[in-house]
Amino acid sequence: MLSCQVIMNALDHLAPRSLAEDWDNPGLLVGSFAQKVSRIMVALDVDDAVVDEAIERKADMIVAHHPAIFHGMKQLRTDLPLGRRLAKLVTHHIAVAAAHTNLDIARGGVNDVLAARLGLEKLSAFVVTGESDGEVESLGRIGTLPAPVSIEDFAGHVKTSLHVSHVRLAAAANRPVRCVAVCGGAGAEFIDKAAIRGADVYVTGDVKYHEAQRAVELGMHVVDAGHFGTEFPVVSVLAEHLRAALENERGEIEIFITNRQQDVFQVVI
């Protein structure tokens, strides 16, 4: 058993809160820094399935990527989904923490994991968000493949590497793919930046019709592998990092990942 504070310190070491965007809401969102924790479940979202799973698996803390409380709350209504979920968490003494844009930006976080899954090399910063210890911090990464491939082969490679049921491809003619920009989650707002940086293809999620058209007009392919698909790989890595960070602490702690969380979207063909 460890205090929640010790776990939050480890999380802050992996994904410092100072890296987070101003509008974000990372950190301890439910529970108390003083409460004792012996079982941590790591997930992408704190949705109803994850909360029920945490209760069944006797987790006393959930560490998730997306903040369980994001917008300002003016009521805690148990007849509405969020209030009901929060009440359930409090009733079962389950603390909840989030590492959101700080985990996107952190070294070894969402985007490094995504780039590694795709086999990208020579990674550099993509959308610069700041600087710490003389090093540039960024959302997303740009890297290269060991050898150029066709866009069709690359799209297939993304699908296999991320274990997703499908990807959506907006192809810009026959441009071969070597330079790849990635941004896990909803990264369509950076399409122009990726094109300016010379990416042959941009891999992200939540791309809308006109955004994909814009990329193609700029001569860059887009592969939309889904918000869930591009971010879920970080969950197991975060669990591993937490395990390593806490292994020398005095007190038993068990860290496991959700096995019930699913993409909200299903493909019906």
Ligand SMILES: [Zn+2]
């Ligand atoms: Zn996300």
